[in-house]
Amino acid sequence: MKDIDNLFKESDLGIVILSELGDVISANAIFKQWLGTDEPLTSTKLMQSFKTLEIHIKKLKSASDLKHLKCNLELHRIGLARPLEIQGLLIANKQEGSNVSYGLICWPNDDVKLTTTESPSSKLNELILNIPTGIITLNKEWECDFINPEFSILTEKSDNELYGKGWLGLFKNESGQLAKLINDATKYGVSRTELTLNSIGKPTKTLEFKFKARLSDNGLFESGFGALIDISDRVIHEAKIYKLANYDSITNLPNRRATQENLSKYLQNAVQTNQSLQLLYINLDGFRGINDLYGHQIGDKILQGVSERIINLTRSSDVVSRFGGDEFIILVPGNATDDDVDELAEAIIAEINTPFYFDELQLHISASIGIAKFKPDLQKTNFPENYVQLMVKDLIQRADLTVYCAKQAGKNQYIRFSNDKTQKVTELYHILQKLPSAIENNLFTMMYQPIIDAQTGKLTAVEALIRWYDKDTQWIAPDQFIPIAETHGKILSVQQCMINKVCQDISTTLNHFAMSENHIRITINLSPVQLADPKGLLIFLSNIQRRGIKPNQITLEITEHMLVEETPALIKCLTNLESQGFTIALDDFGTGYSSLSYLATVPMSTIKLDKSFVDTIETSASQKALVKGVIFLAKSLKLKVVAEGVENKAQMDILTELGCDYIQGYLIAKPMKPEALIKWLENKDG
Numbered sequence: 001m002k003d004i005d006n007l008f009k010e011s012d013l014g015i016v017i018l019s020e021l022g023d024v025i026s027a028n029a030i031f032k033q034w035l036g037t038d039e040p041l042t043s044t045k046l047m048q049s050f051k052t053l054e055i056h057i058k059k060l061k062s063a064s065d066l067k068h069l070k071c072n073l074e075l076h077r078i079g080l081a082r083p084l085e086i087q088g089l090l091i092a093n094k095q096e097g098s099n100v101s102y103g104l105i106c107w108p109n110d111d112v113k114l115t116t117t118e119s120p121s122s123k124l125n126e127l128i129l130n131i132p133t134g135i136i137t138l139n140k141e142w143e144c145d146f147i148n149p150e151f152s153i154l155t156e157k158s159d160n161e162l163y164g165k166g167w168l169g170l171f172k173n174e175s176g177q178l179a180k181l182i183n184d185a186t187k188y189g190v191s192r193t194e195l196t197l198n199s200i201g202k203p204t205k206t207l208e209f210k211f212k213a214r215l216s217d218n219g220l221f222e223s224g225f226g227a228l229i230d231i232s233d234r235v236i237h238e239a240k241i242y243k244l245a246n247y248d249s250i251t252n253l254p255n256r257r258a259t260q261e262n263l264s265k266y267l268q269n270a271v272q273t274n275q276s277l278q279l280l281y282i283n284l285d286g287f288r289g290i291n292d293l294y295g296h297q298i299g300d301k302i303l304q305g306v307s308e309r310i311i312n313l314t315r316s317s318d319v320v321s322r323f324g325g326d327e328f329i330i331l332v333p334g335n336a337t338d339d340d341v342d343e344l345a346e347a348i349i350a351e352i353n354t355p356f357y358f359d360e361l362q363l364h365i366s367a368s369i370g371i372a373k374f375k376p377d378l379q380k381t382n383f384p385e386n387y388v389q390l391m392v393k394d395l396i397q398r399a400d401l402t403v404y405c406a407k408q409a410g411k412n413q414y415i416r417f418s419n420d421k422t423q424k425v426t427e428l429y430h431i432l433q434k435l436p437s438a439i440e441n442n443l444f445t446m447m448y449q450p451i452i453d454a455q456t457g458k459l460t461a462v463e464a465l466i467r468w469y470d471k472d473t474q475w476i477a478p479d480q481f482i483p484i485a486e487t488h489g490k491i492l493s494v495q496q497c498m499i500n501k502v503c504q505d506i507s508t509t510l511n512h513f514a515m516s517e518n519h520i521r522i523t524i525n526l527s528p529v530q531l532a533d534p535k536g537l538l539i540f541l542s543n544i545q546r547r548g549i550k551p552n553q554i555t556l557e558i559t560e561h562m563l564v565e566e567t568p569a570l571i572k573c574l575t576n577l578e579s580q581g582f583t584i585a586l587d588d589f590g591t592g593y594s595s596l597s598y599l600a601t602v603p604m605s606t607i608k609l610d611k612s613f614v615d616t617i618e619t620s621a622s623q624k625a626l627v628k629g630v631i632f633l634a635k636s637l638k639l640k641v642v643a644e645g646v647e648n649k650a651q652m653d654i655l656t657e658l659g660c661d662y663i664q665g666y667l668i669a670k671p672m673k674p675e676a677l678i679k680w681l682e683n684k685d686g
């Protein structure tokens with residue numbers, strides 16, 4: 001027995017005894033040495049080191065007449081250049097009445113000495129074999145000399161396929177990536193890449209491969225260490241986030257953000273290749289009405305239908321996207337001719353005109369289109385750094401203004417932007433170009449138009465009307481730039497410039513005629529954009545008060561259009577303003593909203609009868625009757641009436657006779673600069 005014990009201990013054969021359940025009962029020293037452990041050997045470690053051992057045991061177990069089995073094993077262990085081929089004899093100890101046990105006697109296939117010198121501590125060994133990161137080490141020749149089990153699991157390749165140069169053929173489709181990885185590692189010492197693995201019947205796997213190289217003093221590659229992890233979940237998640245951030249969920253088209261990025265890429269390419277690029281800006285007509293009338297579900301279906309129709313008409317090289325609520329953009333790259341693009345615009349308009357059907361419902365819709373073109377400037381050789389960004393903005397702006405003009409011209413049509421100065425769109429384009437600097441330098445001036453008491457002729461208020469002095473075009477009227485400022489996010493700044501000037505005029509020139517004491521108000525025109533943001537409006541007005549101007553000196557003019565969305569927040573805001581002492585007047589009365597119910601619900605003290613009512617009052621009996629009715633209605637609601645645009649005495653007399661309270665118009669005076677207003681007042685009173 002002692003001899004057997006000695007043999008067990010001192011033999012240079014590896015010997016291990018296992019229980020029926022695979023637990024290690026004992027292992028001789030050489031066996032433990034091979035596996036790189038001094039500690040008691042666990043079954044897990046044994047099975048990790050000899051991956052196929054379990055299969056052999058099962059085979060032996062299931063064959064009742066078999067007492068032993070020859071087996072070829074591979075020993076996996078950190079520190080080994082590659083898995084070592086081991087031959088073994090697996091013996092079953094099947095004694096009657098007792099449990100089966102197994103013995104494995106084994107020896108290396110070749111003469112490799114399995115010393116422990118290069119074996120790391122057992123803890124590290126354990127870690128490397130179990131860590132959920134694939135690990136690979138490479139020798140000087142870029143040959144794989146070690147991989148841990150996770151590496152072959154992740155790559156779905158056997159050790160034989162991976163050892164040596166084999167690993168390089170791993171990702172056939174990613175040879176470029178691997179070449180770059182190697183190149184970067186040799187250059188910088190570290191590198192990283194992502195590899196995709198497509199196995200038949202399995203989802204695509206993305207693996208992140210980080211690599212570190214050990215370089216010699218003269219920069220030559222000596223050895224390398226790679227770590228591989230599965231980042232498929234992260235990649236899928238990122239792709240979802242990308243889709244959410246860049247695609248519109250209703251139409252599945254690229255959204256505004258992606259459009260701008262695409263446009264930037266396409267423009268870059270157009271600049272580099274000297275090609276033109278055209279942009280069609282499509283805006284649906286009356287879409288908001290459909291949404292309000294039939295609900296968002298129908299609205300969404302229309303948007304989907306429109307996007308399908310547009311896509312069907314475009315070429316595969318064109319890029320269609322949804323730029324905003326009811327706005328689509330098509331990029332037509334590659335030197336397309338103007339005729340081709342115009343034809344596309346015509347076809348889109350015709351196609352959108354075809355009714356949409358939803359069960360019994362038949363809906364008609366139309367679209368306005370603005371076309372702008374980027375033409376490479378062949379003379380230009382020096383481009384500013386932000387040239388492409390400037391062009392992106394410019395192209396969108398030109399197309400957008402052109403749509404605006406198409407709408408103004410009656411909708412359901414396309415217009416192409418041109419540099420022809422006589423075109424409205426060119427004028428608007430220049431206005432929009434110059435507006436930021438006009439705002440920055442406050443190039444606005446305020447003119448004041450008197451409003452007098454119809455009975456006494458006394459001055460009761462002056463309406464502040466903005467003008468923009470531009471050195472090229474001289475005076476620009478508000479009708480020209482206010483709507484553009486409103487649709488292009490500039491109106492709040494314009495209003496701020498306006499109020500600054502008004503405050504300045506009050507504190508300097510205008511106070512000359514003691515406005516407060518004489519109860520003369522200044523009326524200012526608010527923008528719908530301000531009314532849509534009651535909080536912002538309150539801040540805007542509190543600034544006036546900080547400059548010493550009292551609310552009871554100010555009348556705020558709002559228009560009927562602003563009341564279409566008569567929200568509780570708006571009513572609350574206007575009530576609050578009235579209680580502070582501001583008066584509210586309804587401007588351009590009779591030109592906008594047809595419902596009169598808001599006259600009773602929206603806090604206001606005055607209505608301003610639009611000039612169109614006044615124009616024919618002295619010649620048209622029906623017009624006179626209409627004005628009489630309006631004044632009667634206003635009186636019954638305890639509202640004051642201002643008549644706007646009064647140009648002759650006959651008009652004024654009729655309006656006074658009908659009970660109109662105040663008169664404003666060229667008959668009294670045109671809008672004037674503050675100094676002229678003072679003179680006018682002095683002459684009047686004098």
Ligand code: C2E
Nearest residue numbers: 465466477478479482498525526527645646647665666671
């Ligand atoms: P509005 O509020 O209806 O202003 C009255 C317009 O009628 C003024 O034109 C005024 O000069 C003009 N007007 C007054 N009496 C007569 C008349 O007897 N005959 C004729 N033919 N016209 C008369 P203006 O100053 O060109 O302003 C046009 C519009 O621009 C204003 O219409 C208002 O909607 C807007 N606006 C003017 N200033 C501002 C401002 O500071 N802010 C905002 N948001 N809009 C402004």
Ligand code: CA
Nearest residue numbers: 463525557587
């Ligand atoms: Ca007004």
